Amino acid sequence: MAYKVLIVEDEKEKARGIAYLVEKYNPECTPVLLAHDGREGYKKAAKEQPDIILTDIRMPVMDGLEMIRALRGVDFPAEFIVLSGYAEFSYAKKAIELGVRDFITKPVDEEELSKTLSKVCKEITERRATEDSLSKLNDDMRNYALRDFLTGGMDSQYKVGEYLKQMGVLEEYGQYTCMVMEGDEALSDFRIEEGLISQNGMFFYGVKTGNAQMAVVAGSKSMDIEEKKNLVRQFIIKEELDRLHIRIGIGSSYEEYTQLPKAYEEACVALNYRILKGSGTAILFEELYDMENRTDLLTEKETEQLKDRIDRFDQDGFHIAVKGIFNRALSENNLSLPELQKLSLNIVLLGLHNIPTAQLQMNGYFGKNLFTLKSIEKFKTMEQLENWIMNMVSSMNEVMLKDSIPKKKDVIVEAKEYIRQNYNQNITLNDISKQFYINPSYFSQLFKKKSGMTYQKYLTNYRVDRAKKLLAETELRIYEVCKLVGYSDVNHFNQIFERTEGMKPSEYRQKYAQDK
Template identity: 35%
Template sequence: MRLVLVDDEKGIVDGLKIMISRYIPECEIVGAAYNGLEGFKLIQKLQPDIVITDIRMPQSDGLDMIKMLKDAGTKTKFILLSGYADFEYARRGIQLGVQFYINKPVEEEELRDCVIQVMGAIRADRAKLREVDELKQEVHSRMQESALRDVLDLSSDNTLMEELLRHAGIPTAGASFACVLLEFDGNVDALKEFGLQPVFHHIDRALGQYRGVYRFRYSGAQVAVVVTQGGAIGYADLVRSVQRLKEEIYRELKLSMSVGIGTIQKQAAGISQSFEEARYALSFKVIKGADTVIPFPEITNLTGRRHPVSEEMITRLEAGLDNMDEMECVGIIGEIFRGMEAEPSMGPADLQLQCLNILLSSVRKMSFQQLQQNDFLGRHILSLEGISRFRTLVSLEEWMVQVIRRIIAFKLEHNIPKKKDIISEVKEYVSTHYNEPITLADLAARFFISPYYLSQFFKQKTGDTYVNFLTQIRIGKAKELLEKTDLKVYEICQLVGYSDTQHFARLFEKLTGCKPREYRKNLPNV
């Protein structure tokens, strides 16, 4: 603790210095002054933890000095030193918040006891401040995570995107963005044991060269990372950094993971696109195997070659799988392979590639949770090793039929219903659970569909993003509560699923043209 002495008698100051250095080694005397004005200037300059000051001094007494320092915002703790049993001085000291007094002549034991009490009070104050700071940081982190979840699940709503990023405290002017999605493989009990903080520490360290790194648990064993940079982001450097991150986490935490990396985006509106690319790239771990880093351009290179399998065929196959019509699916596989026979230039590698494309189409609506639940699909079928065993059209066709049958059997085993109006059910669920922290990933897991596919399908069917739909539902409910109840705005904010009143007010004003209080004030009197 840093300590300053203020007394107009030099002998008393020297004596206090000796006693403190001898009996209170936890304190360091950083300065001394001999009147109130000099003490005021010195304490303002040094900002010590503790000041021991005489009351009666020339120019400005100890109480006047304390008042000036309090008015200036000093947080120092004061011990009053006086040989006067004067009630008026004690009363003024109490009014100034002084809790500690020592009478002259000063005894070593009394001095030590008093200073120890003050140090204890300072430590308690600091602990409370740390708690408040930690609570503020936790609230900020949760608000930032909530805003980032919405950003990742948006499509291309520039206005709302800018609002959410501003709410998350992420600068966008002149910035580049990239998204990374980590998924921990295998047994993640260790992850549950020590939590995500050690993982976050490694992410921050491995990507520390970038201006902003925002990371949070996205869903289950998945962690989303948004990287921002004031200028351009070198994609090759980002991939290398992520590869090092994967290696470090395995080496130091014994956790293996697969990673999808989206492309670099030069506008904030592209963040959701980069995240969808990362999510889509990660879905290729069923092909490339676990414990891999998969940049999105590698996937486009893989799937961008010529496709003798038409989109119409793939759509029919998907419909057959949705309806769990085994006969229809087997017939379509037969048609696809007859088409392959008509391509004389296709070699074994090309045939295997086409099978990969068919497999990806077959499972692209399924969530990772579903694939991981089925040993046959998750480990033996959906892998390069599985496909490489078959090098003729006949054997590949038989194998593909087996895969399709296993997918249908899995759906029947888990009571996954036949094709239905998923979007209507999603909208109905959101309309009922709007006050809960519903994410796109949560919905995808609930309705047995991949987040990437749900995001695209929702926009295709409704013409709007999932986040916009949820916002409209919540603000609509907020309007009802403003009209029909006397609840305060912050209470309504919480009831409709928001944790930040300011963010809620901005969204409300965006959709209604006025703030919540103004909306209630302008209601007609009934």
């Protein structure tokens, strides 16, 4: 590592002599910059940003202590070393008060100079490493809290609010939303960077939610549908969307950051429609709502009724509801065939909410028959339209239930084994549902029914059990145990452990040691 050094000495020959010694015995301290009074030293320091400043005390225009005081006044981060004659030690107290790192007596001894610089350089390296480590830890904690908050962890709401306040987001922006970006997992060059981006009056904070998926919290002064489309254009260019096969789902806009989990959920729903639009596209939740309600032929009550039948896999009930809708629509309206076709498409689209994209993509029937009005132009009668709807929804149910009904006992056994093998990773309900090609809602209900507890509770209990074993059988530090069992936030880990075991991890280790 190179360290930039500035020497401030009014006697130019002495300054050049000291610079020569620095370059000879401390080659890592280059380049060596020179200034010949305190004012010049202040200006050069502000411009060149040296890591270490060696300065004489008595100089014309502005002395060394005045220069140090001025630089400290603007929080200048350099380390200061004072070049001092024996008669000048009366200045030592003032220099110490200004945070001077060390003193070198004049005339300068080359060995003393070299040792002092080496020691200061080592301390700068150690400090920077500590700062980098703390910065990385803070980023990890912030990203964990944001992930937890977006996916329903209300315990993290306060932390996220504090982070947004620290970054000045809550004061600067009045509208918030969340978008979910997803790429092709098979793409080797797909990369997502976590962190903060602020540009063109907008705020973005991205956090990974999967191997090739990212949730991006966005803030702006205002955010209507058109402005959200611009938001996407600013965040990632169209060529990259196409090249990396990235799809983006965007939730509604809200005035309170506390509504971000809802925006995240809406973005995930919008992303489920990516097969409608193809790769390289952004899908807004508001536009989906308009698409699903293109006419007033489908009432809100009927929509909810259909969704309920689909969620419960009630094929007969769904068929009866569809017939009732067509009978009512025909009796109340003078409908054209195109309008009936649009109504049919709207009904079929309701079945998409619960189907993982991977299952849809693996089913060739859907690729040939779904998602375009052209695919239903061939139907000329009501009976044909009804049959088409029933066939499509029946195929959806088959995909949803494939391998899960006849083997649903094995699915939970396999899911538990998957948890045991991956408990130290960030595995969400959506991740494990995709692993077994099961709708998350259906998987959650099935897991609780077969296990007597929720998926999250089972995962937490297993992680705590592993933590207990590590605490009892190893000398690993608490934060090391925390990371090994899948948590990045030590405080969060401590809270979960105490809530589960009735004591802190440190107390458990102490108790175990006493009981041995």
